Amino acid sequence: MDNNNNNSSIQDSNKNEIGGQGDGGDDGGLPLVQCVARARIPTTQGPDIFLHLYSNNRDNKEHLAIVFGEDIRSRSLFRWRPQETQQDRMIRGAYIGKLYPGRTVADEDDRLGLALEFDDTTGELLASKATTWDVRNRTLVRIHSECYTGENAWSARCDCGEQFDRAGRLIACDHEVASGIKGGSGHGVIVYLRQEGRGIGLGEKLKAYNLQDLGADTVQANLMLKHPVDARDFSLGKAILLDLGIGNIRLLTNNPEKIKQVDHAPLLKCVERVPMVPIHWTNSNEGIDSKEIEGYLRTKIERMGHLLTEPLKLHTNVQSTEANQTQTQTQTQKQMNAALSSTSTLAI
Numbered sequence: 145m146d147n148n149n150n151n152s153s154i155q156d157s158n159k160n161e162i163g164g165q166g167d168g169g170d171d172g173g174l175p176l177v178q179c180v181a182r183a184r185i186p187t188t189q190g191p192d193i194f195l196h197l198y199s200n201n202r203d204n205k206e207h208l209a210i211v212f213g214e215d216i217r218s219r220s221l222f223r224w225r226p227q228e229t230q231q232d233r234m235i236r237g238a239y240i241g242k243l244y245p246g247r248t249v250a251d252e253d254d255r256l257g258l259a260l261e262f263d264d265t266t267g268e269l270l271a272s273k274a275t276t277w278d279v280r281n282r283t284l285v286r287i288h289s290e291c292y293t294g295e296n297a298w299s300a301r302c303d304c305g306e307q308f309d310r311a312g313r314l315i316a317c318d319h320e321v322a323s324g325i326k327g328g329s330g331h332g333v334i335v336y337l338r339q340e341g342r343g344i345g346l347g348e349k350l351k352a353y354n355l356q357d358l359g360a361d362t363v364q365a366n367l368m369l370k371h372p373v374d375a376r377d378f379s380l381g382k383a384i385l386l387d388l389g390i391g392n393i394r395l396l397t398n399n400p401e402k403i404k405q406v407d408h409a410p411l412l413k414c415v416e417r418v419p420m421v422p423i424h425w426t427n428s429n430e431g432i433d434s435k436e437i438e439g440y441l442r443t444k445i446e447r448m449g450h451l452l453t454e455p456l457k458l459h460t461n462v463q464s465t466e467a468n469q470t471q472t473q474t475q476t477q478k479q480m481n482a483a484l485s486s487t488s489t490l491a492i
């Protein structure tokens with residue numbers, strides 16, 4: 145295909161900075177997302193991944209998609225833009241195959257013998273089986289919420305960093321022997337949403353941690369700070385998945401609310417839940433082991449309905465822990481209520 149001609153015939157496409165969703169179907173009120181740039185990242189773990197950076201019309205945060213599989217293509221990234229050159233497209237990451245020194249054409253990969261095709265009128269990528277992941281495939285997906293402490297500060301208060309690593313390993317492998325889980329065989333997506341602290345931000349999460357050290361659980365701490373238990377919104381994640389041409393999700397989660405929220409019929413369907421069992425539960429020599437994480441998991445199971453069925457191996461006896469917790473929490477609640485009503489020191 146002569147891509148320069150193609151370019152001139154699609155001047156009307158992509159008039160807006162922010163593009164449409166997925167295969168162009170009804171987006172049912174989802175935010176508009178636009179993949180701004182994509183690049184190949186060779187990893188220390190094995191496979192190359194393709195990092196996608198998104199803008200959107202809901203917030204000004206840089207949400208990300210970590211894509212395993214070169215053929216999972218962002219529709220908004222690949223769509224032809226008026227007047228752009230093949231070099232522009234390669235720089236944005238809208239190329240097939242791999243870049244190499246001296247490459248001049250984005251839409252064709254001579255080495256693979258493959259070429260992308262586009263609608264002459266709209267500039268939309270025409271997804272063919274040879275070049276593009278099929279929207280009907282069941283795709284392993286993790287929708288991950290940012291957690292600075294768990295990902296960068298070696299926190300043993302939560303398992304976010306561990307879950308992030310594990311999601312990548314599961315997507316890369318065919319089959320995880322220890323759990324029997326069928327992997328993604330190199331195809332899948334980790335959507336990385338910038339909703340730190342279940343949406344309350346890092347500063348507020350740190351305050352919540354101090355309340356937890358004073359005896360509150362994660363749910364109580366959020367409520368004491370006058371935040372919802374979970375302030376997250378997964379609609380940006382859905383819009384990103386649709387933009388990537390994903391239709392059937394095998395969702396890595398224990399969170400029933402996430403399963404409910406991710407469905408967006410008829411375009412996006414959670415066809416399977418793949419459990420995220422803490423590594424320490426299956427191998428006591430590995431994974432995070434701390435009394436804080438046990439409290440965190442306990443609260444998830446007992447107060448947030450997370451689908452974790454393994455018995456908790458608490459550092460202390462379950463019943464006495466519950467009794468102690470109730471006592472401490474009552475005390476803390478009283479102290480906190482008093483503090484909240486009499487002074488502004490804990491006000492947000």
Ligand SMILES: Nc1nc2c(ncn2[C@@H]2O[C@H](COP(=O)(O)OP(=O)(O)OP(=O)(O)O)[C@@H](O)[C@H]2O)c(=O)[nH]1
Nearest residue numbers: 289290291302339340341342349352362397398399
């Ligand atoms: N407010 C608050 N946020 C937390 C706390 N611990 C972890 N987080 C945040 O929780 C988010 C991770 O969500 P989780 O509820 O742990 O897990 P999930 O993603 O809902 O569920 P899974 O898919 O099963 O992992 C990240 O944004 C973390 O920053 C906490 O104690 N308080």
Ligand SMILES: [Zn+2]
Nearest residue numbers: 291294302304
């Ligand atoms: Zn975390």
